[in-house]
Amino acid sequence: MSLDSVDTPALLVDDARLDHNVRLMARLGRQHGKRLRPHIKTHKTLEIARRQRDHGAVGLTVAKLGEAEVYAAAGFDDLLVCYPIVGPLKLARLAALAQSVTVSTVVDNAGAARDLAAAMTAAGVRLDVLLKLDVGMHRVGVEAGQVDRLAAAVAELPGLRLRGVCIHEGSVYGEADPARRRTLGRDQVQQLVATAERLRGQGLPIEVVSCGSTPSMADVIDIDGLTEVRPGNYVFYDAMQVALGVIDPGTMRPVSAHHRGQPGWR
Secondary structure (H helix, E strand, O other), X not given: OOHHHOOOOOOOOOHHHHHHHHHHHHHHHHXXXXXXXXXXXXXXXXXXXXXXXXXXXXXXXXXOXXXXXXXXXXXXXXXXXXXXXXXXXXXXXXXXXXOOOEEEEEEOOHHHHHHHHHHHHHHOOOEEEEEEEOOOOOOOOEOHHHHHHHHHHHHOOOOEEEEEEEOOOHHHHHOOOHHHHHHHHHHHHHHXXXXXXXXXXXXXXXXXXXXOOHHHHHHHOOOOOOOEEOOOHHHOOOHHHHHHOOEEOOOOEEOOOOOOOOOOOO
């Protein structure tokens, strides 16, 4: 098939490049001892998710409950819905899903956490949850001054098991300078790690310390105390990543001042 025979609009993917990107992020995760739980929001494609799983992903991150249901039906059995779920209809669907696969979600509000706990208790399941922190994105997440109180409250709720803390350091997309973006990403992940350590000091069972954003991933993946990473766009490294300087537009390979020269990075 030639390009002239492809009608528009059409999505064309360089399969070799895709495979390289999938393998590279998996290798970085192994190199730094971090679990890889990629976000499927960019590709939303079962076949690509299967490649990610085949190369060592411990599970998947999804943006909404409907995506979790689709991937569960396709045989994926460890799913994180990384956006708060509210409302009785969606809570009932989540409880039903939790009875068939391993699924978890995030909380950032005491009232929503109580509703979540009530729904899980009524369904006879115990759901793993992560406390989502706001470290600069200002979209969802609990603010710094309210973290300790919320964490203690969630840990006491029936039907829920507080497993850890997470962030989406998406504000790095607004920083075009690679050096400043590296500093911003590292500062936010270090806030996450410090919060996890403080909560552990209060006797809370913080096992998972999770972050996720492709532009800063290579710059934060080596941080001690981080246990899990959730990049998504890396499978394609699209035009936005080119504009940010995350990849070299000539070679279409990832670039990181922090990792430049390390074996296998380029």
